[in-house]
Amino acid sequence: MDGQIKENDISHVVEADKAHVWHHLTQHKPFETGDPRIIVEGKGMKVWDQNGKEYLDAVSGGVWTVNVGYGRETIADAVRDQLVKMNYFAASAGSIPGALFSEKLIEKMPGMSRVYITNSGSEANEKAFKMIRQIAHKRYGGKKTKILYRDRDYHGSTLATMSAGGQDERNAQYGPFAPDFIRVPHCMEYRKHELGLEHLSGAEFGRAAADAIEDVILREGPETVGALCLEPITAGGGVIEAPEGYWPRVQEICEKYDILLHIDEVVCGLGRTGTWFGYQHYGIKPDFVTMAKGVASGYAAIACCVSNERVFDMFKEDASDPLGYFRDISTFGGCTAGPVAALENLRIIEDEGLLENTTKMGERMLANLNALAEKHAVIGDVRGKGLFLGAELVKDRETKEPVTEAEVGAVVADCGAQGVIIGATNRSLPGRNNTLCFSPALIATEQDIDRICEAVDNALTKVFG
Ligand code: PMP
Numbered sequence: 001m002d003g004q005i006k007e008n009d010i011s012h013v014v015e016a017d018k019a020h021v022w023h024h025l026t027q028h029k030p031f032e033t034g035d036p037r038i039i040v041e042g043k044g045m046k047v048w049d050q051n052g053k054e055y056l057d058a059v060s061g062g063v064w065t066v067n068v069g070y071g072r073e074t075i076a077d078a079v080r081d082q083l084v085k086m087n088y089f090a091a092s093a094g095s096i097p098g099a100l101f102s103e104k105l106i107e108k109m110p111g112m113s114r115v116y117i118t119n120s121g122s123e124a125n126e127k128a129f130k131m132i133r134q135i136a137h138k139r140y141g142g143k144k145t146k147i148l149y150r151d152r153d154y155h156g157s158t159l160a161t162m163s164a165g166g167q168d169e170r171n172a173q174y175g176p177f178a179p180d181f182i183r184v185p186h187c188m189e190y191r192k193h194e195l196g197l198e199h200l201s202g203a204e205f206g207r208a209a210a211d212a213i214e215d216v217i218l219r220e221g222p223e224t225v226g227a228l229c230l231e232p233i234t235a236g237g238g239v240i241e242a243p244e245g246y247w248p249r250v251q252e253i254c255e256k257y258d259i260l261l262h263i264d265e266v267v268c269g270l271g272r273t274g275t276w277f278g279y280q281h282y283g284i285k286p287d288f289v290t291m292a293k294g295v296a297s298g299y300a301a302i303a304c305c306v307s308n309e310r311v312f313d314m315f316k317e318d319a320s321d322p323l324g325y326f327r328d329i330s331t332f333g334g335c336t337a338g339p340v341a342a343l344e345n346l347r348i349i350e351d352e353g354l355l356e357n358t359t360k361m362g363e364r365m366l367a368n369l370n371a372l373a374e375k376h377a378v379i380g381d382v383r384g385k386g387l388f389l390g391a392e393l394v395k396d397r398e399t400k401e402p403v404t405e406a407e408v409g410a411v412v413a414d415c416g417a418q419g420v421i422i423g424a425t426n427r428s429l430p431g432r433n434n435t436l437c438f439s440p441a442l443i444a445t446e447q448d449i450d451r452i453c454e455a456v457d458n459a460l461t462k463v464f465g
Contacts, residue, residue, distance in 0.1 A: 010050045013038060042070025045441055045448050047421070055416070058440045058452045059423040064235065064267045064388070067294035068348045069441040075299045075344045082340040090334030101339035104346050105304070108276040111285055113309040117339060118330040119301050121266035121292030122156025125229070127305040128262050128288040129160055130328055132227040135260070135314055138324070144226035148216060148259075151186040152237030152428050155229060155264055164229055167237055167427045182220055185212045186234070187242040190381045190392065191400065206243030210250050214257075222257040227287075232278030235267035238426035238435045239383055239390030247282035260311070262288040266303070267388070270294030271349050271442050274359035274386035281385065287311050295342050302338025354442040361444045362386040368453035369438075376460045378403060387444060391436045391456075392426065402426075402434035407463055411436065414459035420452055 014035050022028075023036060038050040047057050047070065060066040068075075082097055089095065102115035118124050129147060136144040149155065149164035156162070162170070163177035166186070171177070185195060187209035192198055195212075197205055217225050228250070234240035254261045261284070268278030269291035275281055277289065287310065292303035318324040332338075349355065362385065369391050373379040380394035393403040393411070408424045415422045426435035436456065440448060 010038075010040075014050060042066075044069045044071065045444060046070070053419070055419050055421045056448060056451055057421050058415075058438050059421055060439050060441050061298050062421075062423065063293065064272060064439040065293040065298040067270050067272065067442050068297045068345055068352075068354070069443045072297070072299065072344075072348065074348070075297070075341050078340050078344045079300060079337050082336050086336055088334050088336065090331060091329055093334075095334075095336045095339065097336050097339035097343055101343040101346070104343060105306070108346070109289065109306060111308060112289060112306050114307050114312045116305040116307070116326075117333045118303050118305065119332045119338075120156070120303050121264075121290065122158045122161045123330060124266070124290040124292055124303040124305045125155045125161050125164070125262075125264060126158060127328060127330075128227075128229070128290055128307075129164070131288070131305070131307065131311065131315075131326060132260055132262070134326065135311070136226045138314060138318070140223075140226070143223050144258075146180045146182050146220055146225045147262075148182050148184050148213065148225060148228045150184050150230055150234075152188065152234050152240060153186075153229075153231045153264070154234075154236045154427070155231075155266075167429075169427045169430045169432070170236075172430065182216060182225075184216045184228075185209060186237070186240070187246050188234075188238065188240045189243045190240075190383070193400070202243040203245040206245035207249055209242065210246050210253065213250065214253050217253065217257055217259070222259075225257065225259055227260040227262050228254055229262040229264060231264045231266075232268050232282065232284070233273060233385060233388060235388075236425050236427050238392065238428060239388065239437060241383060241385060242282075247284055251284060260287040262286065262290070264290050266290060266292045267439075270297075270345070271355050271358055272386055272388045272439065273384075274355055274362055276355065278385075294345075296338060296345050297341075299345070300335070300337040300341040301332070302335075302342050349442065352443070357444070358386045358442045361440075361446070361449050362389065364446060365389055365438065365440075365449045365453065368449065369456075372453060372457055372460070375457070376464065378460060378464045384438075387438070387440055387442060389438045390425065391438075393434050393436065402432050403464075405433050408434055408436070410463045411456070411459045414462050415455045418455040418458060420455035422452065422456065 039047045041048045047055050151166040153166040155164045160178050163181040165171050192205050263279045263286040265277050289306045296302045315326050369382040373382050378393050379391050380397050381392040384390050395401045423437040424433050425437045
């Protein structure tokens with residue numbers, strides 16, 4: 001590790017953290033007797049903690065974010081140069097990086113045309129929700145305000161995005177939620193028995209899961225439903241790819257009932273699954289695509305709500321109406337650090353062939369995890385695409401009863417002790433966080449992939465025998 005922090009300095013940092021920092025998604029009681037982990041440095045796929053311990057990061061900064069890896073000097077240089085030239089100007093004024101980044105991004109998204117820049121995935125989704133609501137008022141006399149979302153999907157931490165949240169574990173104790181967000185069933189083949197559909201084949205289930213969306217639309221009244229918001233591959237809900245037959249039917253349903261399709265690419269976007277965006281695997285034609293994490297790989301806080309020209313046109317057609325345009329602002333949407341970092345991030349993904357690497361390394365990791373499933377009966381299912389993979393742990397392959405969160409925690413902790421940081425997800429219901437989650441940076445090598453899987457192998461042997 002370069003630039004070691006002196007021992008007394010770091011103990012001060014730890015004490016300051018323990019005294020004043022409220023960590024995200026963390027129960028703080030254990031810090032009364034132990035220390036939080038503080039990551040002090042990163043390079044490529046590796047990070048170092050306050051004690052100088054080195055880790056191979058298999059989760060891109062914890063939550064699928066640092067797609068191009070740590071320590072990218074060209075991003076830092078581009079941000080620095082831009083900040084001393086022009087750091088910020090908001091509202092109707094544009095910026096050079098804003099224009100150039102938007103142009104480059106849209107190149108990767110045929111059929112889409114407009115980029116609304118904001119700060120976080122939650123906020124990008126809220127922008128889409130507001131546009132959908134405004135369209136309902138402008139075009140449909142205040143009907144079509146309902147937004148459908150799916151069981152197990154997650155769209156953010158704000159109250160409106162939680163109102164579209166399909167993970168009951170996350171939502172518990174934070175209600176009441178906003179009206180006119182309506183849940184549709186999930187499309188998780190591994191747990192189709194929970195919907196009473198275990199007798200269906202994969203493709204039959206895919207179609208049935210999409211048909212279930214139509215049932216909800218008919219129940220609610222198609223004239224009241226404005227949009228359907230889905231993750232292309234569900235992330236925090238358990239790394240879930242829809243079965244064959246699902247997406248064409250979803251597209252057909254949206255067209256049939258004049259429903260806008262909003263795809264949440266906050267996790268899958270920017271190469272994570274081997275294509276620029278997850279929806280591009282399935283031939284989907286979205287009206288909105290939201291993205292965040294990998295947009296600038298965590299080098300700056302930037303997220304985007306991208307729409308097609310059909311949507312954009314609706315906001316300029318009645319120029320004489322003072323309420324006719326999108327009356328929304330995001331103060332920090334005017335920061336230039338975001339788009340300049342994002343532009344360089346796009347260049348890196350392209351020039352270094354990271355989409356191809358993701359596909360190749362993803363296949364290797366999938367094969368490794370499937371081999372582990374042959375050895376460890378506790379792995380009930382291995383799934384995902386590209387470098388976005390999960391392994392669901394169950395007590396019994398027949399009943400699919402999840403292992404305990406404590407057991408999953410022990411696997412994650414043992415990997416950590418071996419110097420590999422992995423994650424766990426599937427926050428659908430309390431007590432069901434039973435899916436090991438892997439999302440290394442898109443620069444991962446064969447050695448990195450093998451080392452991650454070796455650590456998991458050792459940890460599973462230790463925890464489950
Ligand atoms: N959508 C999805 C699919 C996510 O996984 C997340 C964050 N994990 C969000 C939206 C919210 O993004 P943020 O935390 O940047 O608000």
